[in-house]
Amino acid sequence: MTQEKDYIVRCASCRTKNRIPADKAGLTAKCGKCKSSIETQELFIGKPLILDDTDFSAKVLLSPVPVLVDCWATWCGPCQMIGPIVEQLASEWKGRIRVCKLNVDENPATSAQYSIMSVPTLLIFDNGELKDSIAGAAPKHQIVRKMAPYLG
Ligand SMILES: [Zn+2]
Numbered sequence: 001m002t003q004e005k006d007y008i009v010r011c012a013s014c015r016t017k018n019r020i021p022a023d024k025a026g027l028t029a030k031c032g033k034c035k036s037s038i039e040t041q042e043l044f045i046g047k048p049l050i051l052d053d054t055d056f057s058a059k060v061l062l063s064p065v066p067v068l069v070d071c072w073a074t075w076c077g078p079c080q081m082i083g084p085i086v087e088q089l090a091s092e093w094k095g096r097i098r099v100c101k102l103n104v105d106e107n108p109a110t111s112a113q114y115s116i117m118s119v120p121t122l123l124i125f126d127n128g129e130l131k132d133s134i135a136g137a138a139p140k141h142q143i144v145r146k147m148a149p150y151l152g
Pocket of ligand 1 (some may be wrong): 011012013014015016031032033034035036
């Protein structure tokens with residue numbers, strides 16, 4: 001018996017959810033419906049993915065799994081507090097949630113698009129849509145509770 005669960009990843013082409021057995025984690029899968037390749041390697045790194053304005057759509061909106069984006073700035077004290085929590089979550093949610101970081105000063109287009117007024121702000125995306133957000137430095141249990149519906 002293994003206690004590892006299967007992973008649920010969405011095909012970037014047809015958006016169908018595919019079940020990936022735990023022992024195939026990190027390999028390239030084929031969508032059961034449209035046969036497109038589903039790259040899962042990046043989901044199992046266990047570290048936050050650094051986003052910028054150029055790859056935001058590809059990494060977030062077309063993500064095979066739900067996404068948590070930590071919008072932060074170097075000069076922001078509370079951002080330094082939430083940073084280690086985000087690192088932990090990236091490791092704990094490996095393969096299930098894509099955890100990302102977006103430096104708002106370096107990426108003004110994305111910050112404007114999602115009307116980020118203050119940092120830190122956490123954005124939650126699923127299937128290409130902004131689903132929820134958390135403004136301010138939330139404690140870990142609050143972030144976990146907000147993400148519970150997406151942890152499958
Ligand atoms: Zn597909």
